Amino acid sequence: MKLRCAVLDDYQSAASTAADWSPVTDEVEVVCFAQHFADEDELASALAEFDIVVTLRERVPFPARLIERLPRLRLLVASGMRNSVIDHAAAALHGVTVCGTASTVTPPVELTWALLLGLARGIVTESGALREGGPWQSTVGADLHGRRLGLLGLGKIGGRVAAVGLAFGMDVVAWSRNLTQERADEVGVGLAASKEELLESSDFVSVHLVLGERTRGLVGAAELALMRPTAYLVNTSRAAIVDQDALLDVLARGAIAGAGVDVFDVEPLPAGHPMRTAPRLLATPHLGYVTRANYATYYAHAVQDIRAYLDGAPVRLLG
16 A cells, blocks of 8 residues: 655645656555645644655644654655744654755845845835826835845854845945954955844844744844834745734834735734735735745655655655
């Protein structure tokens, strides 16, 4: 009898065509789910008869209590090589192998600039008005050249975002707790003296940090209050780095010019969530990693992970 593999959150029904699954289909039945299982009971029920699960990014938590409810589960494949919502200790305890895949930083870098440029030039407002017969020009765009771009984080993604900012002629500065002058010099940007100095002085602020205990809530009400009323905030990293209630408050009051957000405290975003209707907000449904090339890598490596597991030699182990 074949093993059964569930592919979660296949919203675009792309998983089956993004890669060649034939290396495993003689031994594995692959079932793709286009719908998201928001409720843990619903998810546990849906996955009860599966031996393998492929999950996208950190969309679906796999805590110990869920893993305990999936006695057939033997292999969990997560896209990327880092996943903070899988309880790796519980997986090991229950004999579940956890593997990852390669990923590229290019898609979130590009989406960061899509959001930043969309905010700066009022693209959604102006395009909507043009299509709907509204006013011919109603916004005055914000300039990038000569303005300051402040980056919270200067890792692989932040460094590439910085390079684009420099190409636009922006004054780019960065800050994180562990950022060194050597790294700032390597990228060719300034090193902000503090988080507060970066927020106070920047015209655009973009978040590129890994979520952890030291970064959770890093940008709260006090930090947002430091930003200029003409400044914009972009977050394509993790929602919990920016206090969501505080962000909604400053947007409602017009205390900052706007925000571009691709990550949320709950995903998919519920129909009545205030982020869906917040003013001055350009929001996308976590598209940072959603590109053809990235999907091709994710699912091709998922197939490789499954094949290697079946052959008794798992690869790209996480834990």
